[in-house]
Amino acid sequence: MKDGPKVKLAPSILSADFSCLGEQVAEATKAGADYIHIDVMDGHFVPKITIGAPVVAAIRRWTHLPLDVHLMVESPQPQIKQFVDAGADIITVHIEADPDVSGLVREIKRRGVRVGVALNPVTPIRAVSKILAELDLVLVMTVNPGSAGQPFIEGMLDKIACLRAELDKQKLAAELEVDGGINTRTASRVVEAGARVLVTGAAVFNSRQTVGQALEEIQVSLGVKKRLF
Ligand code: DX5
Numbered sequence: 001m002k003d004g005p006k007v008k009l010a011p012s013i014l015s016a017d018f019s020c021l022g023e024q025v026a027e028a029t030k031a032g033a034d035y036i037h038i039d040v041m042d043g044h045f046v047p048k049i050t051i052g053a054p055v056v057a058a059i060r061r062w063t064h065l066p067l068d069v070h071l072m073v074e075s076p077q078p079q080i081k082q083f084v085d086a087g088a089d090i091i092t093v094h095i096e097a098d099p100d101v102s103g104l105v106r107e108i109k110r111r112g113v114r115v116g117v118a119l120n121p122v123t124p125i126r127a128v129s130k131i132l133a134e135l136d137l138v139l140v141m142t143v144n145p146g147s148a149g150q151p152f153i154e155g156m157l158d159k160i161a162c163l164r165a166e167l168d169k170q171k172l173a174a175e176l177e178v179d180g181g182i183n184t185r186t187a188s189r190v191v192e193a194g195a196r197v198l199v200t201g202a203a204v205f206n207s208r209q210t211v212g213q214a215l216e217e218i219q220v221s222l223g224v225k226k227r228l229f
């Protein structure tokens with residue numbers, strides 16, 4: 001087994017069975033997830049509408065894990081408070097969603113939760129360079145945001161590596177999270193490039209295996225766990 005960097009797994013509930021969401025979150029928790037990733041889509045920043053703060057509050061009752069709330073929401077400032085009140089531990093906003101991302105970062109911090117900023121695949125790293133030091137997490141989208149189950153965009157490996165180098169150069173502790181198309185084939189490659197938090201939706205919540213088996217397969221692919229089944 002490898003003695004590599006500590007890697008966190010953040011199952012995205014977007015692919016879970018919403019008719020038994022609580023149980024699915026509990027299963028991911030029991031299976032050793034590190035965060036529960038919650039994709040909030042507003043129908044403007046991305047075409048779909050998913051869930052809002054009441055569902056985050058409901059999930060809060062099913063897990064002790066940090067709730068990693070990914071807001072794919074245009075100008076989300078007025079909505080921050082409701083997600084904090086619902087129990088979010090990390091709130092990530094998109095740099096493309098608001099011209100005043102620094103203001104958003106301050107607002108999230110002021111409310112006492114961890115703050116992340118996400119970059120769409122086309123958005124260059126330099127867009128976030130000046131605020132990196134303010135962040136607890138920086139999220140590199142490895143698909144275009146909007147839906148689960150899309151293929152990983154290979155070109156994002158270089159971006160992850162550049163961002164890793166930038167964080168290390170500036171000696172910053174912000175977590176480097178990746179989101180989109182992460183599975184047993186891509187997980188080790190993004191970790192090698194420098195990612196430390198892996199969001200994974202369709203690869204974890206599917207009809208082929210239990211959440212526990214799926215998370216274990218990813219850990220095995222990373223060389224951090226021996227296969228038990
Ligand atoms: C995409 C979402 C992702 C998505 C990931 O807009 O932000 O979190 O659920 O799903 P997979 O792992 O299926 O690509």
Ligand code: ZN
Pocket residue numbers: 012037038039070179199
């Ligand atoms: Zn997401």
